[in-house]
Amino acid sequence: MAFNLTSENNNGVAKITLSGELDASVAGQFKTAVEQAAASQAKSLVLIVNDLAYMSSAGLRALVFAKQKMGAGTTIYVVGAQETVIETIEMTGFSHSVVLLESYDAAQIEVA
Amino acid sequence: MSTETLSVPDSLDSLKPVRDFVKHAAEAAGLEKKSAYRLVLAVDEVVANIILHGYQEAGLSGEITVERTVHPDHLRIDLYDSAAPYNPHERDDPDHLDRPLEDRPIGGLGVYLARQGTDRMHYEYVDGRNHNTFIVLRTEAAGVPAVSEG
Numbered sequence: 001m002a003f004n005l006t007s008e009n010n011n012g013v014a015k016i017t018l019s020g021e022l023d024a025s026v027a028g029q030f031k032t033a034v035e036q037a038a039a040s041q042a043k044s045l046v047l048i049v050n051d052l053a054y055m056s057s058a059g060l061r062a063l064v065f066a067k068q069k070m071g072a073g074t075t076i077y078v079v080g081a082q083e084t085v086i087e088t089i090e091m092t093g094f095s096h097s098v099v100l101l102e103s104y105d106a107a108q109i110e111v112a
Numbered sequence: 113m114s115t116e117t118l119s120v121p122d123s124l125d126s127l128k129p130v131r132d133f134v135k136h137a138a139e140a141a142g143l144e145k146k147s148a149y150r151l152v153l154a155v156d157e158v159v160a161n162i163i164l165h166g167y168q169e170a171g172l173s174g175e176i177t178v179e180r181t182v183h184p185d186h187l188r189i190d191l192y193d194s195a196a197p198y199n200p201h202e203r204d205d206p207d208h209l210d211r212p213l214e215d216r217p218i219g220g221l222g223v224y225l226a227r228q229g230t231d232r233m234h235y236e237y238v239d240g241r242n243h244n245t246f247i248v249l250r251t252e253a254a255g256v257p258a259v260s261e262g
Contacts, residue, residue, distance in 0.1 A: 021128065021131070023124075023127045023128070023131075023156060023160065024124055024127060024156075024160040024163075024164065025124035025125060025127050025128070054131075054149075054152075054153075056153060056156050056157060056160065056222065056225075057157055057221040057222035057225055058160065058222075060221055061221070063213060064213045064216055066213075067212075067213035067214045068213070068214050071214075072212065072214040076213075083146070084145075084146060084149040084150075087146070087150075088153070088225060091225065091228055092209055092221050092224070092225065093209035093210050093211075094213065096210065096212065097212050097213040097214075098213075
């Protein structure tokens with residue numbers, strides 16, 4: 001499945017939907033979307049990844065970049081991740097720095 | 113026991129065909145979904161490093177040859193490339209995994225994931241080529257085989 005990315009920014013919440021396979025060849029697209037989110041002064045970055053079948057460390061590096069670019073006060077939510085993607089996030093300790101959610105929780109995300 | 117081979121150019125567009133080639137081997141070896149995913153990730157991380165650092169940053173060009181061999185007790189993947197010599201195991205595992213993202217160096221995670229995702233990895237530089245080996249056991253009961261040199 002080819003990599004696909006869509007993004008929207010609303011009221012300080014930057015939402016990026018990722019699907020397919022996120023590897024080093026497409027990580028630049030993700031990084032660009034993160035830069036746009038940072039430029040929009042978003043307070044939360046929400047990654048919708050239900051249909052993300054694969055993520056390499058190139059995706060993790062983009063998350064580090066996001067946190068450094070958007071500031072430590074930014075909350076990063078990872079919504080709907082598959083078990084294998086969660087394992088990668090946990091194995092690298094990223095689970096301490098991002099909030100893993102099973103489904104989009106407007107009450108938690110949009111009020112925070 | 114036969115070995116199948118795939119050769120790809122030094123472009124990031126090669127990552128997907130290499131993943132598919134390894135995934136197919138994992139299926140043929142009967143690996144469960146999770147360990148198949150981990151092996152695919154391991155090979156993908158090392159191949160991305162070879163392309164980006166070994167070839168492109170070093171101003172070199174060439175191919176990567178991938179071999180897959182299903183042994184009775186394990187699956188073996190071998191990578192050969194003529195990029196700049198690079199031993200992925202000469203770096204220690206990152207010691208910053210418990211640090212918040214904003215305080216982390218970017219990098220060092222790929223090889224860490226690769227090592228976590230395989231039962232054994234091995235590197236050697238022979239006859240002007242990097243040779244990386246990945247081994248995943250097909251059954252948990254089997255012992256980890258030694259990697260033969262050369």
